Amino acid sequence: xxxxxxxxxxxxxxxxAYSPLQEAVLGLRARRRPAYYPEQQPWIAGWQDRxxxxxxxxxxxxxxxxxxxxxxxxxxxxxxxxGFEDELAxxxxxxxxxxxxxxxxxxxxxxxxxxxxxxxAVDDPAAxxxxxxxxxxxxxxxxxxxxxxxxxxxxxxxxxxxxxxxxRLLSERGAEGLxxxxxxxxxxxxGVLRLVDHTPVVVALGTxxxxxxxxxxxLIPTLGGRGAQTDITQDGPPLITYPARGRATxxxxxxxxxxxxxxxxxxxxxxxxxxxPAGLVGLIGPPRARLLVLLAAPASTTELAHRLGVTPGAxxxxxxxxxxxxxxxxxxxxRRVLYRRSGLGDALxxxxx
Numbered sequence: 001x002x003x004x005x006x007x008x009x010x011x012x013x014x015x016x017a018y019s020p021l022q023e024a025v026l027g028l029r030a031r032r033r034p035a036y037y038p039e040q041q042p043w044i045a046g047w048q049d050r051x052x053x054x055x056x057x058x059x060x061x062x063x064x065x066x067x068x069x070x071x072x073x074x075x076x077x078x079x080x081x082x083g084f085e086d087e088l089a090x091x092x093x094x095x096x097x098x099x100x101x102x103x104x105x106x107x108x109x110x111x112x113x114x115x116x117x118x119x120x121a122v123d124d125p126a127a128x129x130x131x132x133x134x135x136x137x138x139x140x141x142x143x144x145x146x147x148x149x150x151x152x153x154x155x156x157x158x159x160x161x162x163x164x165x166x167x168r169l170l171s172e173r174g175a176e177g178l179x180x181x182x183x184x185x186x187x188x189x190x191g192v193l194r195l196v197d198h199t200p201v202v203v204a205l206g207t208x209x210x211x212x213x214x215x216x217x218x219l220i221p222t223l224g225g226r227g228a229q230t231d232i233t234q235d236g237p238p239l240i241t242y243p244a245r246g247r248a249t250x251x252x253x254x255x256x257x258x259x260x261x262x263x264x265x266x267x268x269x270x271x272x273x274x275x276x277p278a279g280l281v282g283l284i285g286p287p288r289a290r291l292l293v294l295l296a297a298p299a300s301t302t303e304l305a306h307r308l309g310v311t312p313g314a315x316x317x318x319x320x321x322x323x324x325x326x327x328x329x330x331x332x333x334x335r336r337v338l339y340r341r342s343g344l345g346d347a348l349x350x351x352x353x
Contacts, residue, residue: 005192006193010215010216016080016167017077019077019087021073022087024147025062026074047145047146053145058135060115071105072098076239088139091136096129099128100123156303158297159221159223161298162246182228222241227243228243277289288318292348301319
């Protein structure tokens with residue numbers, strides 16, 4: 001168990017972020033534990049040939065059989081929405097002694113020995129530096145060839161929607177309500193945020209007390225976790241990752257996923273109104289009905305275009321019409337605009353008559 005001690009100033013300095021590098025690294029778990037991440041399997045199947053051409057010896061070794069990854073691969077975000085390249089550059093500068101300690105913590109021996117590619121470098125600082133550079137290169141190739149083209153736009157929209165939801169929850173229910181909603185492993189009482197992790201390695205450590213002490217606590221939604229977690233070693237700035245809301249929608253509409261929609265017209269999305277009430281389809285047409293059903297959770301124009309297999313321009317026109325009719329609300333996050341159903345849109349989408 002971990003206990004995060006937060007004073008009033010610490011509570012005020014608690015903030016949210018997401019990390020593309022963390023999503024790339026933790027996403028490698030889905031290859032080793034497919035039963036735990038069914039929503040990721042259609043994506044993995046789609047890029048299998050591209051992945052096989054990468055440095056798979058090292059990429060496969062970055063996730064231990066116990067599900068841990070070395071902490072240096074997932075540094076705490078410095079800003080709420082960091083760029084992948086910036087995070088990767090920070091990771092590549094990790095000192096050799098930190099890399100060694102994190103590798104040994106993730107692979108504690110016994111039934112979880114270091115793979116040969118890692119064991120060959122763990123006691124040689126120069127080899128560790130070369131290994132870190134190789135890991136950065138392998139992750140960059142994995143990101144470019146497998147994740148960035150389509151997976152990341154979908155994932156980023158899910159993470160943005162989670163942040164928007166948490167901001168609304170904080171304003172409506174305060175910090176206590178916010179913490180209570182993050183994950184079943186997390187509880188808040190008397191200035192202490194408790195994280196109970198039943199992983200055997202964590203249980204063997206007993207209770208770890210983390211004094212936030214003015215460093216700020218960052219809360220990070222992720223698609224790569226099945227429960228709230230923190231750093232294995234807890235030597236760095238305090239952070240907690242938790243499962244993002246809406247992660248089950250990642251496979252929606254993909255070939256090989258449950259309930260994959262039929263083919264859509266490439267410019268209008270016609271014929272893609274799966275799940276929409278018949279009355280709603282008759283009222284506003286199949287493309288707009290499908291969009292309204294999808295927007296139970298916030299999403300961007302680009303994300304919706306990927307999910308429907310249509311052009312962003314076509315989606316934008318439909319979104320504009322739905323917003324003008326009062327069926328959608330817009331929320332701006334930096335350069336991106338997220339859409340979600342309004343109260344009226346909710347009422348229409350729920351009408352199954």
